[in-house]
Amino acid sequence: MCSTTFASLGRAQATALGFSDLPLAVIPHPFGSRSRAEIRELAGDCVADLAKLLCEPVEARRGGDAVGSVAPPRAVLISVADDPDAINHLVRERNWGDGLPVVPPTEARVARMLNHSVRGRHDVVAAIAPGFGVATVEGIAINAVLAGCDPAYLPVLIAATEAMAEPQFNLQVIQTTTHPVAVMLMLNGPVVQRLQVNCGTNCFGPGSWANATLGRALRLIQQNIGGALPGKIDQATQGQPGKYTFCFAENETANPWQPLQVERGYAPDTSTVTVVGASGTSNMITHARDAHDLLRVIAGTMRVPATLEYIYGGEPWIVLAPEHAAVLKNDGLEKSDVKHRLWELSKLPASSLALKDLARAQNGRSAELGDIGSATDLPISVCADDITIVVAGGPGTHSVYVPVFGTSRSVTRAIAL
Amino acid sequence: MSGSLLIYDPVAQAGCANQELFRLESLSGKTVGFIDNGKPNFNFLVDDLAELLRARYGVAAIVKRRKRGPSVPVPDAIVNELAEQCDAVITGSGD
Numbered sequence: 001m002c003s004t005t006f007a008s009l010g011r012a013q014a015t016a017l018g019f020s021d022l023p024l025a026v027i028p029h030p031f032g033s034r035s036r037a038e039i040r041e042l043a044g045d046c047v048a049d050l051a052k053l054l055c056e057p058v059e060a061r062r063g064g065d066a067v068g069s070v071a072p073p074r075a076v077l078i079s080v081a082d083d084p085d086a087i088n089h090l091v092r093e094r095n096w097g098d099g100l101p102v103v104p105p106t107e108a109r110v111a112r113m114l115n116h117s118v119r120g121r122h123d124v125v126a127a128i129a130p131g132f133g134v135a136t137v138e139g140i141a142i143n144a145v146l147a148g149c150d151p152a153y154l155p156v157l158i159a160a161t162e163a164m165a166e167p168q169f170n171l172q173v174i175q176t177t178t179h180p181v182a183v184m185l186m187l188n189g190p191v192v193q194r195l196q197v198n199c200g201t202n203c204f205g206p207g208s209w210a211n212a213t214l215g216r217a218l219r220l221i222q223q224n225i226g227g228a229l230p231g232k233i234d235q236a237t238q239g240q241p242g243k244y245t246f247c248f249a250e251n252e253t254a255n256p257w258q259p260l261q262v263e264r265g266y267a268p269d270t271s272t273v274t275v276v277g278a279s280g281t282s283n284m285i286t287h288a289r290d291a292h293d294l295l296r297v298i299a300g301t302m303r304v305p306a307t308l309e310y311i312y313g314g315e316p317w318i319v320l321a322p323e324h325a326a327v328l329k330n331d332g333l334e335k336s337d338v339k340h341r342l343w344e345l346s347k348l349p350a351s352s353l354a355l356k357d358l359a360r361a362q363n364g365r366s367a368e369l370g371d372i373g374s375a376t377d378l379p380i381s382v383c384a385d386d387i388t389i390v391v392a393g394g395p396g397t398h399s400v401y402v403p404v405f406g407t408s409r410s411v412t413r414a415i416a417l
Numbered sequence: 418m419s420g421s422l423l424i425y426d427p428v429a430q431a432g433c434a435n436q437e438l439f440r441l442e443s444l445s446g447k448t449v450g451f452i453d454n455g456k457p458n459f460n461f462l463v464d465d466l467a468e469l470l471r472a473r474y475g476v477a478a479i480v481k482r483r484k485r486g487p488s489v490p491v492p493d494a495i496v497n498e499l500a501e502q503c504d505a506v507i508t509g510s511g512d
Contacts, residue, residue: 003511010510018436032457032512039458043465050466051474054449054505055441075425082422096427105425133429142425173488178512225429312486356457363455364486407488 001050003029005235009130009176012233016131023053032356074122075138077107095229096146098219098244105145113141113151117158118416125158126165129172131227135161139225140217146224147217152195153210155415156273160185160218163275163411170408174277175228178235179308181405182242183222184278185215186390188261191271191415192249199249201394204281215245218275240280248392254322255391256329263335264412271415276317276388277408279307282401286324291331294324295338299345301401302380305352308406312364313382315409317402318342318389324399325391335389343384347377441504445475450503452491453483459509466507 002010007026014022027046034042080090087104091097103109114121117137125135133139140157149157164171164183174181187197198208205211228234236243252259261272284301288294302309302316309316320328328338350358351374362372368382381387388410393400404410441447449470451463463481470476480502482495487510499506 001507001509001511003509006511013510016431016433018433019438020435021438027462027511030512031459031462034458036461039461040465043462043469047466047469047473050507051444051470055443057440073430075427077423078426079421079423082420087422087424094426094428104422105427107423107425110425128429131429131431132433133431135429139427139429142427146427167490170488170490172490177488179488220427224427227431308488312489359457360455360486363483364489367485405488407486 001025001027001046003027003031005029009233009235012227013130013176016227023056025050025053073134073136073139075142080104096224098216098223100216100244102146103148105142109145110138110141113144113149113154114138116151116154117141118155119158125161128161128165128221128226130175130233131225133225133227135165135221135225140221143220143224144217147220148209148213149217150195150209150213153214153217155417156187156191156195156214157217157221159413159415160273160275161221163273163413164218164222166411168409169275169277169411170405171226174405174408175222175226176233176235177405178237179279179405180236180238180240180243181277181279181408182240182246183218184242184276184402185218185247186260186274186276186392187247187249187271188252188259188274189266189271189415190269191417192252194417197247197249199251199392203248203251203392203394204400205245211247212245215247218247219243219245242278242280246278250390251322251392254325256325257335257389260388260390261412266412266414271417272412273415274410274412276402276410277405278317279403279405282403284399284401285397286399287397289327291328291333294327295341295345298399298401299342302342302346302403303348304403305348305354305357307403309380309403310348310353310378311357311361312406313368313386314380314406315386315388315404316380317404317410318387319393319400319402320389320391321393321396321399322391323395323397336385338389339384339387342387343379343381346380348380350374350376350378443475444470446477447504448478448480448502449476450480450482450499450506452495452499452506452508453481454509455484455486455489456509456512462509
């Protein structure tokens with residue numbers, strides 16, 4: 001069953017999974033705001049349709065191949081007039097892009113890109129939800145060219161594609177939800193210097209070729225390989241600018257603690273990429289000069305009742321400015337201390353939530369927290385360690401709160417350079 | 418400018434061939450499962466539809482399972498349980 005707005009998504013999803021004839025009952029949108037009596041009436045209206053669909057003959061077509069088990073696709077060449085306007089016209093006509101002009105993925109450009117991967121051209125990297133298109137090394141390279149990437153960037157995108165296909169990242173929902181979530185990339189290790197990924201001033205943009213085109217390429221992979229066409233499959237109510245591109249690096253030299261990839265078990269000289277389901281960015285400008293004052297106002301920014309964090313227990317990210325990280329370190333705090341203090345300080349009274357959202361929190365977190373009443377203090381995440389602390393940016397007293405899509409967990413992968 | 422250029426199509430086809438669907442002859446005596454997606458009001462719709470399917474169409478048994486929330490995948494154990502017990506399973510997507 002789908003509400004009207006979601007019917008095209010439901011059909012596309014069923015088709016992608018190999019059930020193009022799946023019975024689909026459509027009910028009027030919006031649905032969640034109706035009264036109990038209206039729901040009863042709706043059930044009466046749609047039960048006959050539902051019963052009919054369950055018993056209606058369907059054309060049975062044999063196939064039976066599981067997702068990803070068919071032979072990996074080979075990219076198709078298309079002839080187009082050798083003119084930027086004609087190429088961009090084709091891109092617009094076929095919905096290949098993100099609304100910005102592209103670099104034509106010619107055989108020569110794709111071949112140059114492929115020279116930078118240790119993997120075979122037709123190796124399968126992952127099947128990308130929700131369309132479950134198969135991302136081969138070739139397909140990733142084509143989209144990387146389209147986004148304007150340098151050939152040396154390819155290994156980053158292969159690792160990022162692998163990472164976002166991990167079940168705990170929950171790409172299926174990220175690609176289809178009304179929520180504005182974007183896939184944010186953070187790089188660590190020697191790759192940062194090697195590819196000149198900006199970790200300092202303006203690291204969230206604009207101005208760095210690597211940051212801009214890497215984030216853009218991953219978005220194009222989500223769309224062209226995963227099938228998340230805006231307005232058709234991607235149902236984001238507004239979306240967000242980060243869905244064009246959202247890539248930065250950790251400022252490891254300004255980080256007084258371990259960088260993220262080391263915290264996650266990789267060696268300091270291992271290059272990694274981390275994918276994060278990021279809802280957006282909230283600026284936190286504060287001249288706080290002691291740790292308690294600083295953590296108090298950061299926690300105050302995190303305590304937003306209308307986010308998914310408190311409904312499910314999330315994995316919020318704090319991107320500390322080097323100056324703020326220094327304040328915390330100078331007051332003797334280690335990263336784990338910062339996490340624990342923020343976890344305590346950011347607890348939110350359940351009474352702050354809208355009543356419907358409180359009911360969702362009760363459904364979403366009763367196994368974790370037991371009975372949840374209006375007097376319950378809801379932690380932002382299941383445990384303090386689920387708060388991620390990284391350091392990035394240049395001089396200035398601005399840190400960034402990145403609320404993360406509640407049911408997604410970031411994934412870190414080594415980059416095979 | 419003149420001439421033509423060959424460029425790659427960046428779009429991947431879905432990686433899954435069409436699979437066989439089975440239909441029910443009738444709902445009478447059958448077991449119908451519901452996966453409540455946890456969205457507001459869906460639990461009420463499930464309750465009402467369950468009642469109507471029993472009363473009007475002779476459905477013998479209803480199995481209801483609720484997710485933690487709409488953006489949480491159904492646990493494998495529940496998928497397996499419903500697959501074993503039910504002749505048809507209904508779930509929802511939307512707002």
